[in-house]
Amino acid sequence: MSEYHKVTTLSELPIGSKKLIQLQGRAIAVFNVDGEFFAIDDVCTHDGGPLVEGDLEGCEIECPRHGARFDVRTGQARSMPAFENVATHLVKVEGNDLLVQLSNT
């Protein structure tokens, strides 16, 4: 089981925002949805697009390439052209720090 790693501070991730982080050679997108934090692979399962560069509407992120949408809470693919879910990662808050634990999926 991998460990939690500090990836950013809460002040750098206000409500409704998103951020790209690099963790162990992987590109991960972290989100603040109404004060709750989520982390997913920043790779669209359709075409490998960078999700973090898309629009975050509520709990859905839209891929800037072809408009596929994913639920950042569960990783679930919500619209075509993507149909495979994106990997999610565990997050926790310690003080003003946001920590992420990479999953193996």
Next chain:
Amino acid sequence: MSKTGFSKSTFQSVLKHYQGPSWFEEIRKQAWDSCCAQSFPSQNDEEWRRTDIRAWDPESFIPADLLGNQKSARNIDLDATSDTADYGGVLITVDGTPYSQKPEHPLTTDGIFFGTLDQALSDIPDRIQSYLSAQALKLNHDRFSAMHTAFLNGGTVLHVPKGVQLEVPLYDICALASEHIADCSHLLVILEENASATLLHKVVSTNKTLPGMHIGAVDLILKEGSKLNYIELQNWGDEVWNFSRQQALLQNNATLQWTTACLGSYVSKANQEIALEGSGAVAEMNGIMFANNRQHLSYHTKQHHMAPHTQSDLLYAGALNDHSRSVWRGMIRVEPDAQKTNAYQRNDNLLLSEEARADSIPGLEIEADDVRCTHGATAGKIDADQIFYAMCRGMSESEANLMVIEGFFGRVYDRVTSPSIRHQLNQAVADKLGIESGSEHPSFISESTS
């Protein structure tokens, strides 16, 4: 030693250590200027659309030239590469520094030169200067090419004079043995008219978990009627970022057989181009890619037909396990004058897991009207019945996988004529599957003696 990255002060430190000729220093300065004028590619560039390097941090590396006094403290274990008896010459470079060399003197009585780039710059500058300055070092291809030249830390040169036929293969090993080293080595092969040679170029990490980086380049120059058999075995460690630009230039009636085995690295992005500049030139490009875990292997090939009656034949086979991913983007480009071109490209992929992914993108750009150009690409899952059948007969799952994968790679192996080199390829694949070297059946493919 602290990580330096690739800043201006790093470049100046590298130049301070440099002891080569001034004309080459000038090329490196130009490369640095070119490097500063360009940014790293992003996923908005079509060529990098499927290769994500956002998690790559160049600042966490140190150019091999700045390793300094630490060189003597290296604990080098090259047992895995000690199988060198079958080769006429062996050159081993570790962290950009020559480690051992056989024969001791790079220049033989036949006039063949097989040695380091530094030796070549000192011993045979007149034979290589024009290639290094004009053809070999393309500064403006992209920022990686410019970085390669600016931070170049040696490499290997093979020069075979006119009419000399080298019967026994040569072996060049480039290894990374220290953490966070950025290796920017260059391989230059020049075959003069009607010369021939076989070269195995192996790049490897001495420890699979060492973080590292390679920004390399390969240049193969084949003069009229020459014949080269070039094999590259890429077996970097699991945490190496590998960027490579490779090209071959073929003059009239030259023949090239180019085989690539891509097994290692975390991310690999390679551009391979053959330029068939002379009439009657023939090139064959073979490749195997075998990835697991989260490896990403990206190969961009170009078969560039510039003269009439030229032939090229490309066959790449990829096997992908776990969450790995491969990208093959192939282009056959036929210029208006290149009538009677005969070109083929094919990429087959074997998916060993549900999560693996292979992107195959063949392409044709044809401006002549009397040519034969065809291509194909396939992707398919491993047949569970075959694995079940083999396991019923006493094989472990990994041995059964190896047998299927070897069968899949067989068409590429069959094109490699040297038994010792074919054995190396087989063994590298078996090692990756965790089947021990020297086991009862390291290979299920019989060694052909033809």
